[in-house]
Amino acid sequence: MLEILFEDQELVVINKPAGLLVHKTALAFGEEENALIQLRDQIGSWVAPVHRLDRATSGCLLFAKNEQVLPKLQGMFMERDIKKTYRCIVRGIPAEKEGLIDHPLTSERSGKLQEAQSKYKVLAETEQPFNSTRRYPTSRYSMLEIELLTGRTHQIRRHLAHIRHYILGDKKHGDNKQNQYFETHFGLEHLLLHAWQLQFTHPTSGKILSVTCDLPPHFRHIVEKLGWADTQLP
Secondary structure, eight states: OOOOEEEEESEEEEOOOOOBBOOOOOGGGOOOBHHHHHHHHTTTTTOEESSSOTTTEEEEEEEETTTTHHHHHHHHHTTTTEEEEEEEEEEOOOOOSEEEEEOOOEEEETEEOOOOEEEEEEEEEEESSSOOSSSSSSEEEEEEEESSSSTTTTTHHHHHHHOOOOOTTTTSSSSSHHHHHHHHHHHSSSSOOOEEHHHHHHOTTOOOOEEEEEEEEEHHHHHHHHTTTOOOOO
C-alpha cells in the first residue's frame, strides 16, 4: 500500500516509492503498475496527479480528488505558489553553501530552450577515506536541499550535472564511475533524489499546508555509510 502523508476531501499527498511510475505512459509501454491506479484503488476515489515526479525519484506527490480542485492546484503550480523542496546526495561539495542555478534547459519534447532555475543549500558534507574514481585518495560528497523555481523535465538532475555535482545513482545525467562504486561497495540501486516537502495554501480552506516525507531506506542507508546518521539536519 502507498503511504498517505495527508488527505482530506479535496486532495491527497502520498509518498511515491522510487521506481514507481506516476501514471501510464508511452515511454514505459506495457507497464500497468503506477501510483495513480494504486491510489485510486486504495482509497476508492477518483484521483488525478497535479504534478509529476521522475520514475526514479521518491517522495511527496500531490493528487486532486475531484475535477473542481484539479485546475486550481495546477494553476498554483504554474504560478509557483506551491513550494517544492528536494533532498539529494551529490559528488563533491559546492564552493558556495547556498546558491541559485540559473541555466536554461532544452525541452526534451519541443527542442526549444526554456528558462530553468533551482535554488540549492548544502545540508551536510563529508570527505571519505576511499578512492571512488582512482584519481584521488579521498572522495568528497554533500547532501543538498533543492528548491525548484521552475519545473522542467529532469531539471534537478540536469542542473546539478551542469555544475558537475552529479547526483549519486543518476544513470542518465550522473557520473558512471561514482554510480559503479556505490553499487559495488554499498549496494546502491536507486537515484538519491527525494521530494522531501510540499508547502502551499489549501485552495479551499485557505490553511497553510506543509507536508514532509521521510527519507526512504535506500537513501538513509547511504546517509549512514557517509557518516551523517547522527547529523541534525534541518
